[in-house]
Amino acid sequence: MIETTLIPRRLLTSALLVTISACSFAPTTPPLVEIEIPSEPAPAVSIPVPESAVISELPNQDAINPTVVPVSPTVIVNNQQSPAVVALLNSADAAQQQGNFKFAQTTLQRAQRIAPKDPDVYYKLAVTHCNLEDYRLAEQVALKGISIVQGQTKELRRFWLLIADIRMQSGDIVAAEKAEHMASRY
Amino acid sequence: MNSIRLRRRFSGFATKLFLSLLLIGALGLLYLDNHIREQFEGKRWAVPAKVYARPLELYAGSPLTLEELRIELQGLGYQFVRKVTLPGQATFFNAKAIIHTRGFEFTDGLESSQRLILDFSNGFLNNISSAQGQAIPLLRLEPVLIGGIYPLNNEDRDLIQLKDAPDALIQALIAIEDRGFYQHHGISLRGISRAMVANVKAGRFIQGGSTLTQQLIKNFYLSSERTLARKLLEIPMALLLELHYSKDEILEAYLNEVYVGQEGARAIHGFGLAAQYYFAQPLQELKPDQLGLLAGLVKGPSYYEPRRHPQRAEGRRNLVLKVMHEQGVLEETDYNKARTRPLGVVKQASLLKGAYPAYLDLVKRQLRQDYPDDALSSEGLRVFTNLNPIAQNKAEAALTKTISSLEKRHGEQLAELQGSMVVTNPQTGEVIAVIGGRETRYQGFNRALDTLRPIGSLIKPAVYLTAVEQGYHLASILDDSPFKLTMPNGQIWQPENFDHQSHEHVKLHQAMARSYNLSTARLGMDLGLDNVIDTLHRLGVVREFNAYPSLLLGAQGLSPLEVAKMYQTMASNGFQMPLRAIRQVTDSTGQELSRYPFELEQTIDNDSMHLLQYMLQETTRTGTARSIYNHLPAAINVAGKTGTSDLQRDSWFAGFAGNRLAVVWLGLDNNDPVPFTGSSGALRAWTDYMVHETLDPFIAPAPEEIEYLWIDQETGLLADAQCPGAQQLPFIIGNSPTEQANCGFSLGNDPLPILDNWMKRWFQ
Numbered sequence: 001m002i003e004t005t006l007i008p009r010r011l012l013t014s015a016l017l018v019t020i021s022a023c024s025f026a027p028t029t030p031p032l033v034e035i036e037i038p039s040e041p042a043p044a045v046s047i048p049v050p051e052s053a054v055i056s057e058l059p060n061q062d063a064i065n066p067t068v069v070p071v072s073p074t075v076i077v078n079n080q081q082s083p084a085v086v087a088l089l090n091s092a093d094a095a096q097q098q099g100n101f102k103f104a105q106t107t108l109q110r111a112q113r114i115a116p117k118d119p120d121v122y123y124k125l126a127v128t129h130c131n132l133e134d135y136r137l138a139e140q141v142a143l144k145g146i147s148i149v150q151g152q153t154k155e156l157r158r159f160w161l162l163i164a165d166i167r168m169q170s171g172d173i174v175a176a177e178k179a180e181h182m183a184s185r186y
Numbered sequence: 187m188n189s190i191r192l193r194r195r196f197s198g199f200a201t202k203l204f205l206s207l208l209l210i211g212a213l214g215l216l217y218l219d220n221h222i223r224e225q226f227e228g229k230r231w232a233v234p235a236k237v238y239a240r241p242l243e244l245y246a247g248s249p250l251t252l253e254e255l256r257i258e259l260q261g262l263g264y265q266f267v268r269k270v271t272l273p274g275q276a277t278f279f280n281a282k283a284i285i286h287t288r289g290f291e292f293t294d295g296l297e298s299s300q301r302l303i304l305d306f307s308n309g310f311l312n313n314i315s316s317a318q319g320q321a322i323p324l325l326r327l328e329p330v331l332i333g334g335i336y337p338l339n340n341e342d343r344d345l346i347q348l349k350d351a352p353d354a355l356i357q358a359l360i361a362i363e364d365r366g367f368y369q370h371h372g373i374s375l376r377g378i379s380r381a382m383v384a385n386v387k388a389g390r391f392i393q394g395g396s397t398l399t400q401q402l403i404k405n406f407y408l409s410s411e412r413t414l415a416r417k418l419l420e421i422p423m424a425l426l427l428e429l430h431y432s433k434d435e436i437l438e439a440y441l442n443e444v445y446v447g448q449e450g451a452r453a454i455h456g457f458g459l460a461a462q463y464y465f466a467q468p469l470q471e472l473k474p475d476q477l478g479l480l481a482g483l484v485k486g487p488s489y490y491e492p493r494r495h496p497q498r499a500e501g502r503r504n505l506v507l508k509v510m511h512e513q514g515v516l517e518e519t520d521y522n523k524a525r526t527r528p529l530g531v532v533k534q535a536s537l538l539k540g541a542y543p544a545y546l547d548l549v550k551r552q553l554r555q556d557y558p559d560d561a562l563s564s565e566g567l568r569v570f571t572n573l574n575p576i577a578q579n580k581a582e583a584a585l586t587k588t589i590s591s592l593e594k595r596h597g598e599q600l601a602e603l604q605g606s607m608v609v610t611n612p613q614t615g616e617v618i619a620v621i622g623g624r625e626t627r628y629q630g631f632n633r634a635l636d637t638l639r640p641i642g643s644l645i646k647p648a649v650y651l652t653a654v655e656q657g658y659h660l661a662s663i664l665d666d667s668p669f670k671l672t673m674p675n676g677q678i679w680q681p682e683n684f685d686h687q688s689h690e691h692v693k694l695h696q697a698m699a700r701s702y703n704l705s706t707a708r709l710g711m712d713l714g715l716d717n718v719i720d721t722l723h724r725l726g727v728v729r730e731f732n733a734y735p736s737l738l739l740g741a742q743g744l745s746p747l748e749v750a751k752m753y754q755t756m757a758s759n760g761f762q763m764p765l766r767a768i769r770q771v772t773d774s775t776g777q778e779l780s781r782y783p784f785e786l787e788q789t790i791d792n793d794s795m796h797l798l799q800y801m802l803q804e805t806t807r808t809g810t811a812r813s814i815y816n817h818l819p820a821a822i823n824v825a826g827k828t829g830t831s832d833l834q835r836d837s838w839f840a841g842f843a844g845n846r847l848a849v850v851w852l853g854l855d856n857n858d859p860v861p862f863t864g865s866s867g868a869l870r871a872w873t874d875y876m877v878h879e880t881l882d883p884f885i886a887p888a889p890e891e892i893e894y895l896w897i898d899q900e901t902g903l904l905a906d907a908q909c910p911g912a913q914q915l916p917f918i919i920g921n922s923p924t925e926q927a928n929c930g931f932s933l934g935n936d937p938l939p940i941l942d943n944w945m946k947r948w949f950q
Contacts, residue, residue, distance in 0.1 A: 084245030084324035116613035147759040150887035
């Protein structure tokens with residue numbers, strides 16, 4: 001059932017859920033470039049821009065300077081995958097399709113070291129663990145992916161659908177439906 | 187009659203004796219034969235596990251400077267030459283490097299040996315192309331060998347095959363040690379008589395006359411004692427060995443067995459390891475003069491030790507080269523070139539094997555959970571670790587520099603100042619550097635793993651995390667007034683702030699960033715010690731804690747490694763990760779035995795962790811660790827916490843950027859107080875390390891359930907963005923102040939500057 005694609009997909013019925021026998025894997029997952037950058041970006045504690053705290057004219061009473069407290073600028077989404085990461089992801093894809101999941105795992109971890117904030121890396125790694133039938137770890141890796149794509153609705157949907165898939169594989173249909181519901185919010 | 191009977195009886199006895207002796211002799215020979223074959227054919231050597239650093243990934247856009255590449259290549263023993271023609275050579279010019287990699291067979295694929303052109307600019311590797319001009323997306327250098335796990339006899343060796351041994355080495359050995367090697371049957375009468383003549387001529391013992399086969403027997407089967415019995419056994423054993431095995435088999439065994447040096451307790455055996463030990467290069471890359479030196483060492487590894495006795499060694503080398511020339515092995519021009527070359531032995535300190543005892547210690551402990559000791563020291567396993575020699579190098583420099591500058595400043599009382607450090611990749615949980623003490627190469631007490639020292643305020647994140655989990659928000663007002671607590675045993679606990687002042691009512695986030703003790707202790711008592719302990723466990727600390735109030739101010743001890751694990755969970759948005767030193771273990775042929783993949787488990791929810799991460803950043807921006815930004819650029823967002831234990835016995839800092847997490851401890855082994863705090867001690871080493879790394883900023887995207895609101899600094903109430911003194915703080919939606927502040931007018935002791943400011947804007 002490798003051809004089962006994740007996107008687009010509606011809420012699956014429980015009956016359908018049980019019939020799927022392998023972890024869904026979409027070799028043609030949308031490249032990061034297409035990821036929507038929300039028009040109203042989620043705030044993040046990130047590179048503080050001292051000027052934006054504005055009150056720089058306030059006299060400095062003591063060493064604690066209120067003007068440089070971190071603020072919440074926009075999420076900076078780096079939508080460029082380096083050729084190195086592309087090469088590794090492709091090679092992981094090929095290994096997945098041949099059922100060589102351990103190789104895929106090794107390769108994706110190389111990619112993770114190079115691009116630890118690339119959602120594709122976590123998505124594919126979660127799929128790999130799912131295929132290795134380590135559903136707990138698969139879900140955790142997917143959750144880690146979610147923690148780095150906050151504010152990116154398309155990505156959030158993709159990851160929640162993946163979690164639904166993983167839970168379904170592990171036989172927890174109720175939890176899978178919860179994840180489906182989460183996905184449907186985006 | 188009697189005499190005849192006697193004679194008969196005697197001859198009968200003699201025959202019996204003779205037969206018995208023959209039988210014993212034959213049995214002995216059989217036993218010897220069996221012994222020889224068993225050992226020669228079975229597992230011949232206990233081969234220590236080889237431990238490798240992580241391979242350096244080279245790809246366009248990787249954060250790597252020429253200088254960092256140089257550190258890596260030096261660790262790999264590359265020769266810096268003018269023109270790169272052979273594997274293991276490199277040349278640097280302007281912002282380019284040309285290197286000829288050696289290649290390495292990883293379990294997941296072969297990295298072939300190739301010549302590459304690398305372009306650098308602004309701290310990054312911009313482009314990699316092959317000698318033919320083709321762009322290469324990525325490749326791995328061969329990994330640096332950082333250590334071995336030795337058997338009890340401390341024998342270390344790198345096995346080689348005969349086909350990998352340079353011809354010149356074999357010819358040199360045969361020329362100098364055993365010219366008749368290919369002709370004799372184990373012993374050489376000609377050799378012995380020639381040696382005797384030479385000895386008589388010289389008037390002293392200068393030649394042994396042992397064949398290579400005899401030398402192998404000596405090294406291989408017999409003890410090192412010089413006894414007659416041993417000498418007598420050597421000859422039949424040499425003959426038997428030759429009877430069973432070919433010259434090539436014997437030669438290969440010899441090349442791997444021979445003893446060629448000593449480093450402390452570690453005995454250097456075989457030419458494969460000798461090449462690394464003396465020249466930091468693979469055997470195949472050595473030149474005739476280097477091979478001549480190695481062949482010459484066999485006669486007396488300690489007498490000719492080239493690091494201690496360079497003149498003797500050079501004399502010996504030149505003698506070997508001369509014999510090689512005489513025997514026609516070395517041509518005139520090569521001979522003249524070789525004998526005028528310097529010895530070229532690398533400094534022991536530049537060898538990376540054995541340079542990281544604290545890291546290796548961690549590797550061994552993690553390995554022992556899965557492998558028995560004898561498998562580690564004898565099966566030739568290959569252990570691939572996460573050690574990053576470049577990061578380790580920088581961490582060592584930062585720590586030792588800080589220690590010596592603190593000593594200089596504070597004089598005598600700090601003569602024994604110690605420190606340790608753990609560096610990880612916060613995204614993956616991989617341990618990339620470990621320092622166990624100020625003498626980084628000293629294989630002794632490993633403070634990074636084994637010192638349990640009170641962590642002081644490093645514990646506070648656990649208290650504040652418990653608070654936000656229980657419904658406090660960042661603008662909640664805390665009581666920072668003094669208090670006494672009478673313990674069940676009658677003792678009185680009376681914490682104090684570092685400045686011995688009370689700050690009355692403080693906002694929760696400020697109490698954390700400024701590390702106030704009174705408000706933290708009050709808060710922690712209110713939350714419940716058991717709940718704080720539960721949070722510590724969910725942050726990844728496995729140790730049991732005593733539920734004493736002093737725990738809230740970090741009176742109980744943790745090792746730097748445990749602290750790293752705790753802060754790792756904070757850096758990775760609430761996901762606990764095992765700290766991994768090992769990536770993979772393979773057998774000697776490269777077959778994978780076990781792997782240690784990326785593992786994680788979310789134990790703290792994203793929202794609460796986001797609030798804590800904010801406070802940890804406030805600590806580095808405006809709190810007790812703000813001195814960081816005297817050195818780091820403002821764009822590099824980092825988060826962390828200072829720690830100073832009771833009576834200032836320990837100075838700690840734990841913190842992280844996007845791609846590096848480091849924990850530093852400084853203190854004295856005898857537990858005396860030190861004249862500096864976490865901020866003025868450990869933080870300096872931390873900052874110095876981070877400044878030298880190429881950092882990614884720490885970025886935590888806000889979860890959906892988090893909103894940022896403008897808060898009045900004085901009152902902790904909602905404010906407008908335009909209000910002077912207003913600060914944006916994160917809140918979990920539905921749990922934030924609801925009352926609006928009067929924009930700073932109503933409060934504050936000195937409203938004038940604020941008014942002034944406010945009016946200025948108004949009229950602009």
